[in-house]
Amino acid sequence: MQPAKALLPQGGFDAERLLAPQQAIAAFFARFSRPELTVETVSLVQARDRILARDVVADADYPHATRSAMDGFAIAAKDAPGTLRIAGEVLMGDGSAARLEPGTAVRIPTGGFVPAGADAVVPIEAVSVEGDRVRIGAAVAAGDCTVPVASDMRAGEPVLLAGRRIGAAVAGTLATLGITEVAVFRRPLFGVVSSGDELVPPDAVPAPGEIRDSNRFAVAAALQAMGAGVKFAREIVRDEPGAMRAALAELLAECDGVVVTGGSSVGERDLTPDAVAELGEPGVIVHGLRVRPGKPTVLGAVGQKPVIGLPGNPTSALTIVQTVGAPIVAALTGASAWAPPTVAATLDAPAESRPGCTWYVPVALKDGGGAPLAHPLALRSSSVSLTARADGYVVMDERDDAWPAGTAVTVHRFL
Numbered sequence: 001m002q003p004a005k006a007l008l009p010q011g012g013f014d015a016e017r018l019l020a021p022q023q024a025i026a027a028f029f030a031r032f033s034r035p036e037l038t039v040e041t042v043s044l045v046q047a048r049d050r051i052l053a054r055d056v057v058a059d060a061d062y063p064h065a066t067r068s069a070m071d072g073f074a075i076a077a078k079d080a081p082g083t084l085r086i087a088g089e090v091l092m093g094d095g096s097a098a099r100l101e102p103g104t105a106v107r108i109p110t111g112g113f114v115p116a117g118a119d120a121v122v123p124i125e126a127v128s129v130e131g132d133r134v135r136i137g138a139a140v141a142a143g144d145c146t147v148p149v150a151s152d153m154r155a156g157e158p159v160l161l162a163g164r165r166i167g168a169a170v171a172g173t174l175a176t177l178g179i180t181e182v183a184v185f186r187r188p189l190f191g192v193v194s195s196g197d198e199l200v201p202p203d204a205v206p207a208p209g210e211i212r213d214s215n216r217f218a219v220a221a222a223l224q225a226m227g228a229g230v231k232f233a234r235e236i237v238r239d240e241p242g243a244m245r246a247a248l249a250e251l252l253a254e255c256d257g258v259v260v261t262g263g264s265s266v267g268e269r270d271l272t273p274d275a276v277a278e279l280g281e282p283g284v285i286v287h288g289l290r291v292r293p294g295k296p297t298v299l300g301a302v303g304q305k306p307v308i309g310l311p312g313n314p315t316s317a318l319t320i321v322q323t324v325g326a327p328i329v330a331a332l333t334g335a336s337a338w339a340p341p342t343v344a345a346t347l348d349a350p351a352e353s354r355p356g357c358t359w360y361v362p363v364a365l366k367d368g369g370g371a372p373l374a375h376p377l378a379l380r381s382s383s384v385s386l387t388a389r390a391d392g393y394v395v396m397d398e399r400d401d402a403w404p405a406g407t408a409v410t411v412h413r414f415l
Contacts, residue, residue, distance in 0.1 A: 018290040020398060021324050021358055028299045028306075028328065031282045035256075035304040037334050038186040044174055047166045049227060050184035051334040056160040059177060061150035065095065066114040070145040073105040073127060073134055074118035080140040086132050090115060105134050114146055121145035153177075163336030165227070185334030189229040191251030192220050195237040195244060195262035195272070196312055214384050215261035218318050219310070223259065225415040226326060227333040231255055239263065244275040248307065252279065256332055257305050259321060260298075262312030272309040276300040290398070291358045293381040294320035299328070306332070313381035319360050319393065322415055343392065343411040345374035351403045352376075353396040362390035363411055374411050387414050 019027060039053040068074065068090075075084060079102070087104035090112040100106060100117030108114065108121060119142040128135045153159050159177070160170060166182070174182060199213040200206050213236055220230040231254065237247045244263060251258045263272040277283040279302045286299040293316035298309025308325045310317040322340060330338035345365060353359035363374040377390055392413040396403065403409070 013288040018288045020290045024286045044180045047182045052164045053183040053185045055158050058153040060155050062153040067147040068108045068112045068121045070123040072121050072123040074108045075105045077120040077140045077142040080136040083135045187229045188256040188332035191255040191258040193233040193260040197239045199236045215317050222415050226329045244271045259308045261310045261317045276307050314384045315386045316381045318387050341413045345372045345411050347407045348373040359396040360393045365391040
């Protein structure tokens with residue numbers, strides 16, 4: 001098998017062969033064979049952020065009878081306008097309300113079941129009550145202020161599709177359908193490797209030329225936010241022949257995929273591409289992106305296990321794992337799609353890039369007295385704190401050069 005670096009001209013990346021981020025993702029999936037995902041059952045209480053493994057179908061009509069959308073009076077629409085006798089009251093939880101007699105009305109709360117013979121509800125604020133009589137001053141249409149049968153869910157129809165992440169709204173829907181045990185995909189386990197002779201553990205005091213390993217924890221937190229479990233390599237991988245290959249082989253034997261930070265460029269001590277290529281097919285699929293930050297990124301796989309090689313610079317590593325790495329992680333979680341939350345904002349200062357390259361520009365959000373303002377921050381790949389000081393990033397594509405202040409933007413939030 002030809003080492004990955006042999007595919008590149010000596011001395012650096014071939015700019016003409018680099019792919020844009022979306023092209024790189026497409027190239028990866030064209031050669032990656034996703035494994036069959038394992039399904040397990042968890043209680044609804046434990047299902048938050050898990051991914052549905054099977055479609056959920058409504059077992060009945062919801063609601064099963066017409067309900068009131070307002071506090072007021074249930075009537076026959078043909079009796080309005082007019083003065084009607086108040087013949088009783090619908091109680092919450094009572095599904096056996098008596099039939100409404102012509103020329104009468106019954107009090108009804110929001111959510112109460114509309115009695116037979118009634119086809120509309122008049123809100124309490126639209127009537128006047130005098131003793132046992134209610135006066136309705138305007139015409140009412142059949143169906144007014146009611147929730148029809150099966151208007152929420154219809155028996156037999158798919159309500160939630162496999163691949164949906166379980167959040168608050170999905171959990172509430174499952175409970176409504178009487179589902180307390182949920183079939184979900186098993187969380188994939190990703191190994192996380194940090195490499196570089198300059199790295200020391202966070203609890204060590206760095207000597208001159210050394211830095212604490214922050215990438216391991218930043219990448220792990222991002223993976224967990226995307227629905228994956230994490231297993232750290234036993235130790236920081238040194239820049240020496242065979243060390244990266246051994247670390248990858250060990251983690252690939254136990255995990256569903258691996259993310260590496262550092263060693264992904266084209267220098268003599270950047271050993272990640274060769275290690276991936278040596279471990280098995282398809283090996284390195286993409287090496288180098290037309291992007292900033294994150295140019296020296298590796299996308300590969302060993303069998304059905306992806307290997308994502310991230311740049312060692314902290315801003316680059318965290319940005320790329322959340323943009324380019326996210327679809328790969330989502331494929332192993334079973335999620336039909338994954339994207340960070342977004343915020344609509346307006347630039348309060350110009351944002352600059354260079355044409356021919358996708359830029360992920362970090363921004364800080366500020367109160368704009370309405371829509372938030374996004375303030376572009378200077379992009380420094382080596383900064384550890386930049387992504388913590390930023391609230392997210394905006395994407396400037398290859399055709400962009402500069403956006404003036406006042407430009408409407410979509411801010412993708414950092415995890």
